[in-house]
Each structure stands twice: as structure tokens, then as C-alpha cells.
Amino acid sequence: MSGAIQLTIDGRVVEVQPGQTVLDGARKLGIDIPTLCYLEKCGPLTSCLACVVKINGKVVPSCATVATPGMAVESETDEVREARRTAMELLLSDHVGDCLSPCQRLCPLGLEIPKLIRHMQAGNVAAASVYVEDALPLPGTLSRLCHAPCENGCRRGTADQPVAIRDLERTVADAKASAPIIPLRKVPARFSVVIVGSGPTGLAAAFAFAREGHACTVVDRNPAAGGSLRRATELSEAVLSADIARIQALGVEFKFGMALGAALTIDGLRRGFDAVFLATGELTKDELTAVGVSAAGSGIKINDVFQTNVPAVFAAGSVVKPVKHLVRAMADGVAAAECIHQFLSHGSIRKSGKPFSSIMGRLEKSELALFLKQGSPSPRLTPSNVFNGFSEEEACAEAARCVHCDCRAAGDCGLQHYSAMYGADQGRFREGRRLFEQHRQHSEVIYEPGKCIRCGICVRITEMSREPLGLTFIGRGFDVQVAAPMNETIAEGLRKTAEECIEGCPTGALVQPDESRGGG
Ligand code: SF4
Ligand code: SF4
Ligand code: SF4
Ligand code: FES
Numbered sequence: 151m152s153g154a155i156q157l158t159i160d161g162r163v164v165e166v167q168p169g170q171t172v173l174d175g176a177r178k179l180g181i182d183i184p185t186l187c188y189l190e191k192c193g194p195l196t197s198c199l200a201c202v203v204k205i206n207g208k209v210v211p212s213c214a215t216v217a218t219p220g221m222a223v224e225s226e227t228d229e230v231r232e233a234r235r236t237a238m239e240l241l242l243s244d245h246v247g248d249c250l251s252p253c254q255r256l257c258p259l260g261l262e263i264p265k266l267i268r269h270m271q272a273g274n275v276a277a278a279s280v281y282v283e284d285a286l287p288l289p290g291t292l293s294r295l296c297h298a299p300c301e302n303g304c305r306r307g308t309a310d311q312p313v314a315i316r317d318l319e320r321t322v323a324d325a326k327a328s329a330p331i332i333p334l335r336k337v338p339a340r341f342s343v344v345i346v347g348s349g350p351t352g353l354a355a356a357f358a359f360a361r362e363g364h365a366c367t368v369v370d371r372n373p374a375a376g377g378s379l380r381r382a383t384e385l386s387e388a389v390l391s392a393d394i395a396r397i398q399a400l401g402v403e404f405k406f407g408m409a410l411g412a413a414l415t416i417d418g419l420r421r422g423f424d425a426v427f428l429a430t431g432e433l434t435k436d437e438l439t440a441v442g443v444s445a446a447g448s449g450i451k452i453n454d455v456f457q458t459n460v461p462a463v464f465a466a467g468s469v470v471k472p473v474k475h476l477v478r479a480m481a482d483g484v485a486a487a488e489c490i491h492q493f494l495s496h497g498s499i500r501k502s503g504k505p506f507s508s509i510m511g512r513l514e515k516s517e518l519a520l521f522l523k524q525g526s527p528s529p530r531l532t533p534s535n536v537f538n539g540f541s542e543e544e545a546c547a548e549a550a551r552c553v554h555c556d557c558r559a560a561g562d563c564g565l566q567h568y569s570a571m572y573g574a575d576q577g578r579f580r581e582g583r584r585l586f587e588q589h590r591q592h593s594e595v596i597y598e599p600g601k602c603i604r605c606g607i608c609v610r611i612t613e614m615s616r617e618p619l620g621l622t623f624i625g626r627g628f629d630v631q632v633a634a635p636m637n638e639t640i641a642e643g644l645r646k647t648a649e650e651c652i653e654g655c656p657t658g659a660l661v662q663p664d665e666s667r668g669g670g
Pocket of ligand 1: 658
């Protein structure tokens with residue numbers, strides 16, 4: 151290639167054309183350098199400093215550094231990672247938004263409640279059902295027995311009563327009860343696991359493990375699956391059986407009348423399966439001794455990734471320590487299955503933390519009022535028929551009470567993505583925060599200035615597209631804000647380029663309203 155420039159990034163040689171940047175070289179090598187304020191068509195704006203690398207002892211933004219022959223670039227060192235993390239933490243320090251709604255953060259299974267509710271608000275119960283059946287191991291059971299910790303955090307509850315999330319879940323789960331949706335399995339069976347115990351923890355693990363495409367056998371000393379769920383008086387046999395049948399339909403095999411003991415030993419199970427998962431529920435002292443793994447207190451001893459002292463043997467749920475809540479017991483099962491999957495697939499386990507979320511904390515009255523505008527003013531509904539739960543119409547009306555306190559950009563936001571990747575701590579440089587604001591004058595854009603990182607992309611897009619008014623930076627220092635000039639509204643500023651600016655905005659500062667994305 152004539153005139154090509156050769157440089158090295160983390161010791162790897164790459165060639166770029168004259169005028170191309172270090173970032174271009176890194177992308178050519180498949181090295182993921184975070185960028186927030188960089189869009190090729192806008193050119194470098196160098197406002198976020200997320201993309202820094204080290205060259206000749208100096209930390210510089212790679213998006214604006216033109217490559218020169220023989221340049222030696224460091225990208226993946228601890229020092230560079232730390233600088234990027236700091237850049238992210240500075241942006242987060244005055245960031246005003248909840249990536250994930252409090253209800254979702256409080257659900258031990260991380261159910262994306264706002265997503266379910268948006269489907270309901272759009273009257274699409276079928277889509278909500280597909281989501282719930284995919285996300286929950288035992289949807290019929292859980293939507294009746296869960297203690298609903300999600301509702302405790304619901305922002306609507308600060309104004310009057312929380313959204314009836316669990317009852318909504320139940321309607322959605324029951325809508326599919328006669329024709330259950332069997333979630334897809336990922337790949338053909340690669341590994342095998344035996345689960346001892348078919349209570350909530352064991353069943354949830356079976357669901358998660360089978361979905362990863364592995365072969366799964368559940369053994370239980372009782373004549374039927376369900377464990378402690380069989381004793382729940384609020385739960386009908388039909389609902390529990392339908393949930394279990396769905397797990398069976400995923401290919402999970404059940405064997406009953408088999409208890410750990412002389413005929414069924416851990417060693418024997420280890421010979422027959424790639425991994426053993428103990429989810430028997432509480433054991434007596436004698437039973438515990440008979441299992442033959444190390445104990446701590448009245449339960450099995452495990453490390454933080456559910457491993458016992460015996461190789462390839464895992465345990466979770468009440469066999470480790472009493473678990474009070476059903477949803478917690480299931481979340482343990484799902485988390486353990488994920489660890490077993492990693493152990494079998496990679497030979498090691500990386501504990502997955504909570505998903506990253508910026509957090510707003512307590513809302514001021516004026517902020518709550520802004521959120522409340524997004525929900526129907528009706529008081530909380532109670533199902534008119536307690537035995538059957540909400541009708542679909544009642545459920546949709548109740549869903550309309552949700553005030554959408556999650557961020558519409560979550561899952562598609564550069565700041566959220568890289569903050570998670572770099573382990574950013576929002577609290578590190580935080581001193582108070584701005585008030586939450588929301589501008590909705592434009593029919594196709596919601597603008598939330600507290601989520602703006604002042605990257606300048608939208609300003610540049612409006613300049614390049616010769617918007618009649620466009621956007622600009624207003625104010626000084628920390629108070630700088632993107633706005634339309636001359637006190638005009640965002641609607642005036644974005645006459646032609648609303649869609650392009652939403653697309654280009656690296657955060658949720660400019661987003662589409664729910665109505666224009668079909669409630670999704
Ligand atoms: S803009 Fe990004 S970081 Fe901010 S709340 Fe939304 S998803 Fe989270
Ligand atoms: S208002 Fe809606 S999104 Fe917010 S916490 Fe309640 S249910 Fe969740
Ligand atoms: S609103 Fe404009 S300046 Fe603010 S983050 Fe989005 S694109 Fe960047
Ligand atoms: S400074 Fe390079 S992407 Fe923001």
C-alpha cells in the first residue's frame with residue numbers, strides 16, 4: 151500500500167492511510183476503544199476523553215491523534231484503563247438519570263418491568279407474554295407468590311400507590327397458560343448437569359441451564375417436582391404443573407424417588423455428569439453429613455460462585471442457608487446455573503455483577519411531578535376477580551399508571567455501556583446533582599438535559615445540515631447546556647434533524663418518545 155503509515159498498538163502492527171487517526175488503526179485491529187463524542191461524519195470534538203491512549207509518555211485522545219510512522223501506542227494498560235474510567239466517572243458525576251428503573255433494580259431476577267409495561271400500554275399483551283415467559287423460570291407460580299420487592303421501589307408509589315406489577319405479570323403469564331411459550335434453546339447439548347432437588351432453586355437452574363443448550367436431569371426424592379411449592383396453599387396444582395411442564399418441554403428430564411444416600415452418591419453423580427448442582431432445600435444434620443461435602447453452620451459451604459469443596463459440585467438455595475423469599479431462591483438457581491455454564495464452557499468462572507445503572511436517588515417534588523405527567527392519574531386497580539386476576543383491559547389500564555422512570559436509552563447508551571465495562575463508580579466525583587428536566591415540545595424528541603454530556607454531536611449535526619435555527623451551547627462552566635438559541639424550543643431547533651440527532655446522541659439526552667417507537 152503506497153504511502154501507508156505503520157504504527158503499533160499494544161505491540162500489534164497496523165497500517166493506516168495518511169491523515170487517519172490512532173482510533174482508526176485500533177478499529178482496524180479490532181481493539182475496542184471507548185468513544186462517546188466521536189462520530190466519523192462530525193470529526194473529532196474531543197470533549198469526552200473516553201478514548202484516551204498513551205503515546206510517548208503522554209495520555210492523548212485517540213480520536214484526534216493523527217497516526218505517524220513508527221508510533222507506539224498503549225491502549226490496554228492499567229494506566230490507560232484508569233484514565234478512561236476517570237473520564238466516565240467525571241461524566242457520571244453530574245449525570246441525572248436512572249438507566250434502570252428502581253423496580254427492575256429491585257427484582258432479584260432483573261425482570262425488565264418497564265419493557266413489559268410498555269408492551270401492555272401499547273395493548274400488546276402477546277408481546278408482553280413472550281417477554282415474561284422468556285425471562286421467568288416459573289411465570290405462573292412467581293406471579294402469584296412473589297413478595298414483589300419491585301413494588302417497594304416503584305416511583306409511582308411515592309405519589310400514591312405503586313403500580314401493581316405482580317398482578318400485571320400474572321395477567322401476562324396467564325394469557326399464555328393454555329399455549330405456553332417454550333423459550334428457545336441456544337445450541338445443541340454440549341455438557342450435562344444433574345440437579346438434586348426440584349424446588350424453586352433447582353427448577354430455576356434447570357430452566358436457565360437447559361436454555362444454554364445443555365442436557366439437564368433433575369432428581370428428587372419426592373414423587374413429583376415442586377419441592378416447597380407443593381405446600382403453597384395459594385398456588386393451584388394446575389398452575390405449578392403447567393410451569394413444570396414448560397421446563398420439561400425444554401428437554402429437562404425428571405427422575406423421582408431418588409434421594410442422596412448409599413444408592414445415589416455425589417461420586418456416582420460426578421461420574422455420570424459433567425457437573426452436579428445440589429438444590430435439595432434445607433437438610434438435617436445427618437443428611438448433610440451423608441452428602442459428603444464441607445458444611446458451614448447448618449448448610450453446605452460454598453464460595454461466592456456457588457462451588458463446594460468438591461470439584462464440579464455446586465450448591466445454592468436453602469441447602470446453603472435458609473432463603474426466605476421465593477424469588478430469591480429462584481434468582482440463586484439462575485445465578486448458579488450461569489456459574490456452572492461458565493465453569494463447563496471456559497473452565498473458570500467470572501462472577502457477573504449487577505448491571506450498571508446511573509442512579510438518581512430521591513426525587514424532589516418538582517421532579518416527581520414531571521414523571522407523573524407520563525402516567526395516568528387513576529388510583530391503583532385491584533383485580534375485580536381475585537381468583538382470576540386482572541382482565542386484559544384492567545391490566546392495560548393499570549399499566550398506564552407507570553410513570554416510566556427508567557431511561558429510554560438503556561441498553562443502547564455509550565455512557566452506560568462503557569461505565570459497566572470500565573467499572574465506573576458514579577459516586578467518586580459526585581457532589582449533589584442537577585434537577586431532572588424533561589422537554590417534550592417536539593413530537594419526535596424527548597430532551598433530558600441532565601443526561602447530556604455536552605459532547606457537541608447534535609450541535610455539529612445541526613450546523614452541517616443547515617438547520618434554520620439548530621442547537622448551540624448556552625451558559626458557562628458547569629452550567630453549560632445544549633439548547634436552541636434565542637430561548638426557542640428544541641422543536642424549533644430540530645426541524646429537520648431530529649432523527650439524526652437522536653441517532654448520534656451517545657446517551658439518552660435525546661430520545662424518541664414511546665409513541666413514535668410503537669410502545670416498544
Ligand atoms: S443516558 Fe445512559 S447513562 Fe444516562 S441514565 Fe440513560 S442509559 Fe443511563
Ligand atoms: S413507575 Fe413504572 S418504571 Fe417506575 S418503578 Fe414503577 S413500575 Fe417501574
Ligand atoms: S444532547 Fe447533544 S451534546 Fe448532549 S449528549 Fe446528546 S448529542 Fe451530545
Ligand atoms: S475525546 Fe475521543 S471520543 Fe471523545
